[in-house]
Amino acid sequence: MLLACLLCYGGFTALCLSMERHHAELLGRMPTLVMRRRLKLAGGLLLAVSLWAAVSTTDWALGLVDWFAVLMLSALLLVLLMPYRPRLALALAGAGLLASPIVMFVPS
Template structure:
């Protein structure tokens, strides 16, 4: 179950990193983000990816957790890339929903 939590935390993490890129800001927003918001997106993305690593290590040992984390991040990055390619406007609501679901599942131990 924690691999799914890691995936669901990795999805908004990669979405936040994508929002920090100027190329994707044109697709997601009407205007480019300021430098402060761009750094905030990078920081939030890195924090979410670290939280997904924590979910994997909490479920398994460090070696198996890192391996599961790499697999979850592969799926999350491919999902974000596909969404940005075909339906970029879906990325914000989907990543927000995935983050809430992952946080609730991790908090309640589901």
């Protein structure tokens, strides 16, 4: 479930960065249209891969329930961090995406 959580948080952060306001606040520049589209695609793909990670550990019934719980948890964490510690939110997403290949090989 840790892999699904890391991928969900990274996906939501990519979707957050695809918005002009958040992109300018976090990175200090306005995103181009191509950059916004790539971030939306990356966010959607990360969320889809997180669904695979959640379902692959258990069957579909429990995997979907776990995935929705991870979705809510990662979205809540991002929403709580953005107003107060936006740089920490971005750093956590980067660290989570860097750690996800390692977490993939850790036995659950």
